[in-house]
Amino acid sequence: MLKQHRRAVTWLLSLACIAGAVIALLDIDTPLRPFLISLFLLVVPGTAVVGLLRDRDPLAALSVGAAASLVINVLLAQAMLLFDAWSPRAGVATVAVLGGFMYVLRVLYRGKNMQTEQGARAR
Numbered sequence: 001m002l003k004q005h006r007r008a009v010t011w012l013l014s015l016a017c018i019a020g021a022v023i024a025l026l027d028i029d030t031p032l033r034p035f036l037i038s039l040f041l042l043v044v045p046g047t048a049v050v051g052l053l054r055d056r057d058p059l060a061a062l063s064v065g066a067a068a069s070l071v072i073n074v075l076l077a078q079a080m081l082l083f084d085a086w087s088p089r090a091g092v093a094t095v096a097v098l099g100g101f102m103y104v105l106r107v108l109y110r111g112k113n114m115q116t117e118q119g120a121r122a123r
Contacts, residue, residue, distance in 0.1 A: 013039075013043060016039055016040075017036075017039060017040045017044055018040075019036050020035075020036030020037045020040030020041075020092075021037075021040050021092055021096055023036055024037045024040070024089060024092040025093065027089070037088070037092065040092065041069075041073055041091070041092070041095055042069050042070075042073070043069070044096065044099040045065075045068060045069040045072040045073065045098060045099055045102075046065035046069030048099045048102035048103055048106070049061075049064060049068040049069070049102065050062060050064075050065035051102065052102060052105060052109070053065070054106075072098065073095070076091055076094055076095065
């Protein structure tokens, strides 16, 4: 039962983050815009970092993910202000690309571990 609720919350959060990205990139005006874009900017980098730290202590991974999410967003905002290139669309796109890059790293890392484990079993 708990697993079904976790899956439902995961899907709901994913859809909300996707909606936030689409709203920001297409410049759609809606009352939910600030909430959904903020949700996207805070959840995506943190989730990507937590995904890279899955084999660690869950509380430590969540703490590092939350801190990394804040650090990524602050550094991105500082860089955009420093180079006089402030753009909410560019910020959302950059966070999406960084999140996607970390997801690819996670997939590659897991594939490497699975090959090592399979090779160890064959002996």
